[in-house]
Amino acid sequence: KDRVRALENDPEEIKRTIAILKEQILFMSAEASFYAGDYDAAVGSLTSLLKNENTPYFWDGYFLRSSALVAAGKPQEALSDYGQISMAYLGLKDPKESIYYKVQCKTGDAYVAMKEYGRAAAAYGNAAIALLNPQMKPAGEKPQTDPAEIKEQRRWLEYAVFMAAVCQNELGRDADTKTMLDLYRKEFPEGSNMSRLNNLPKPEEAVENSLNMF
Numbered sequence: 001k002d003r004v005r006a007l008e009n010d011p012e013e014i015k016r017t018i019a020i021l022k023e024q025i026l027f028m029s030a031e032a033s034f035y036a037g038d039y040d041a042a043v044g045s046l047t048s049l050l051k052n053e054n055t056p057y058f059w060d061g062y063f064l065r066s067s068a069l070v071a072a073g074k075p076q077e078a079l080s081d082y083g084q085i086s087m088a089y090l091g092l093k094d095p096k097e098s099i100y101y102k103v104q105c106k107t108g109d110a111y112v113a114m115k116e117y118g119r120a121a122a123a124y125g126n127a128a129i130a131l132l133n134p135q136m137k138p139a140g141e142k143p144q145t146d147p148a149e150i151k152e153q154r155r156w157l158e159y160a161v162f163m164a165a166v167c168q169n170e171l172g173r174d175a176d177t178k179t180m181l182d183l184y185r186k187e188f189p190e191g192s193n194m195s196r197l198n199n200l201p202k203p204e205e206a207v208e209n210s211l212n213m214f
Contacts, residue, residue: 006035026057040072043212064083096152097153101160105156112163112206121173124164125168128164146209163203165180170203181197
């Protein structure tokens with residue numbers, strides 16, 4: 001009731017509340033369209049949402065739109081979105097490393113869709129290098145304390161190492177493939193892809209199985 005009274009006496013707050021609700025509805029509509037396989041509708045909703053650069057759905061909105069673009073057969077457009085995300089990431093005062101790892105992985109996915117496996121391997125490798133050489137971590141060596149952030153980082157690092165191995169294998173680079181497989185076994189002994197390491201899938205198959213990671 002107090003909230004209602006406050007809104008009644010503050011027209012500007014009413015406008016802000018309506019705007020937030022509209023953005024929430026747009027994002028929920030986009031999610032529903034994405035999971036229903038209507039990728040063009042998802043892109044449309046998210047494009048409307050992202051007209052506001054200050055939307056609280058900025059990161060989720062861009063990642064979901066780029067995933068929808070890849071799924072719709074428009075990976076080149078998705079790469080443009082990943083470029084936007086990367087630029088925004090560089091402007092953060094206290095960036096989360098998980099965002100960096102995620103954008104590298106999703107960039108790799110877009111290159112896989114374009115059958116550019118060398119570029120895909122490089123993108124995945126940009127994330128995986130944090131495990132091979134900790135000094136190369138994007139946010140320096142600041143210790144992580146947030147369990148949720150640590151878990152998110154590990155989720156994307158696991159995917160990056162696996163996909164780097166998959167792409168290197170597709171390119172016939174046996175030494176690089178072995179490096180990534182050994183790294184995976186060392187870092188993720190309980191990983192979801194352990195059973196696939198001895199018979200690596202095609203890059204497209206591996207990406208398709210993780211389409212809903214965003």
